[in-house]
Amino acid sequence: MTAATPAPAFSGAVLCGGASRRMGRDKAMVEMGGRPLALGVAGALQEAGAGEVFAVGGDLRALADLGLEAIPDDQPGEGPLGGLLTALRHASDPVVVVLACDLAGAQPRAVRQTVAALAADPHLACAVPVVDARLQPLHGAWRRSARPELQAMFDRGERAMHRVIAGLATAEVNGIDPAALVDVDTAADIDAFSLSLRPLPSSN
Incomplete structure (x- = not known):
């Protein structure tokens, strides 16, 4: 992002409405590193500069x-897609970064990179990271102005995020740390991700 393209004000939303069937309990409330996953994702959004951060769906009282x-x-x-539409309706800022609550490695820098990619072109509807040629739609920056188009897709019965993205002017964001995009679906996933964060033992 250049000085001529200042970072837009953005809101942050944490999607917490999934069924968590594979985890066996509410993923948003599962702890990793001593804090619930939803709180870690919200913290990354706040540190990245979000003007407001809110959770969508899930156990509202627990959140x-x-x-x-x-x-x-x-x-x-x-x-x-339903959660995304809710986030775009509720948000105050023109850009909304929407992250899934199970992004265990959510990083402020990755959020800022995604926002910067969207800000680079006013004609874009969203910006989504790509890793190993795969788009990561649950780590996206979205313009609130895209809501009518998204609502029309929803009303036609579309639910698959990869097809939603294919129908929009989308920036594919490269260079994001893959660890920021790791989602955890099971307790074993959490254990594996936690292990990957531990420093390697000294060879001395």
Whole structure:
């Protein structure tokens, strides 16, 4: 991002409405490193500079007890597109960064990179990281102005995020640390990710 393209004000949303079937309990509240996953993701958004951070869906009372603003999903059970639409409706800023609550390695720098990619072109609707040729739609920066187009897709029955992105002017963001995009679906995933963060033993 150049000096001529200042970072836009952005809101941050944490999607917490998934069923968490493979985890066996509410993923948003599962602890890693001594704090719930949802709180870690919210912290990354706050540190990145989000003007507001809120959670969408999930156990609203439990999330509020963590100190998070929590709003109900307008379309519960309809997948991340429903949560995204809720976030775009509720947000105050023109750009909304929407992260899944299970992004165990969420990083402020990755959030800022994603926002910068969106800000680089005013015609873009969203910016999404790509790793190993795969888009990561649950770590996206979205313009609130894209909501009518997204709503139309939703109303037509679309729920698959990769097809949603294919229908929009999207920036594919390269160079983001893959660790920032790791999602954890099971307790074993959390153990494996936690292990990957430990420093290697000294060879001395």
